[in-house]
Amino acid sequence: MMLLRSFGVYAPQGDTALLLSALSQFGVRPGSRALDVGTGSGTVALSVAGAGAAEVWAVDVSRRAALTARLNAFLHRRRLTVRRGDFGECAGQGRFDLVTANPPYVPSRCGALQARGVARAWDAGPRGRDVLDRLCAAMPRLLAPGGTLLLVHSALCGVAATLTGLRAEGLDASVVARRAQxxxxxxxxxxxWLEEQGLIAAGQRHEELVVVRADLPGAPGGRAAVPAERAAGGAAGMRRPGGAG
Structure with a gap:
């Protein structure tokens, strides 16, 4: 998909590709309601809309990102509800059957709230969890019963912490995709600085990206994300690729 990219807006990279790959494994049930957190140029939100979701919200703290996502939706003739702001503001807009998220997760000296410009797309505090922890805690308010979260981030900021945080909120969480880069x-x-903080080993210059899937228990109401084969009319139930957690 050819997308308009604007200066100062996070461009799709390896984490975007991994999230899209995980999304393609499960499919999107027609008629579902979805939210894309940290939408950037709108890549994932547009893919969800193109896969059959009836309503797709896309949110980003960057004004330029919101504008770029709107322009890309217009160019590709796909309906998105784009909001500039924090994902927490979506909690009062009804629940979602599917939440996709590529939030800021890079450890940084400053907190996520102090980041400026394009750095807001990645700076996430000393442990990289300023946004991740809030996102995990918000899932019961954002997801509809039976809904699914697909969240991508680097292992540098703690996979176990994400799984623990989601499970503490009552979700069934596991790692469903990995990629080293x-x-x-x-x-x-x-x-x-990462070496000094003990976040990477001396000389380490690679990271592992993960996609965490988390499901909120309850009847999905016929609209949650489902495997691609089931969405196509197959009889197979929900499957999970192998992974830690």
Whole structure:
């Protein structure tokens, strides 16, 4: 999919590709209601809309990102409800059958609230969890019963912490996809600091990305995300790829 990309807006990278790959494994049930957190240029939200969701919300703290997502939705003739702001503001807008999220998760000296410009797309506090912990805690208010979260982040900020946080909120959570890749420019620039903080080993210049899936118990109401084969009319039930957790 060819997308308009704007200066200062996070461009789709390895984490975006991994999230899209995980999404394609499960499919999107026609008529579902979805929310994309940290939408950037709208890549994932547009894919969800194209897969048959009836209503797709896309949220980002960046004004430029929100504008870019709106333009891409217009160019591809797909309906998105784009909001500039925090995902927490969506909690009062009804619940969602599917939540996809590529939030800020890179450890940084400053907190997520202090980040400026394009750095808001990745800076997430000393442990990289300023946004992740809030997102995990918000899932019972965002997901409809039987709804599914697909969340991508780096293992540098703690996979176990994400699984523990989601399970503490009553969700069934596990890792469903992994991908190792070299450090990008942002991590390379702060590699020495990451070593000093004990977040990476000396000389480490690669990271592992993970996609965590979490399901909120309850009847899905016929609209939650389902495996692609089931969405196509197959008889198979919900499957989970192998993974830790």
């Amino acid at each position: 070299p450090f990008g420019p942002v991590l390379l620039r702060r590699a020495r």
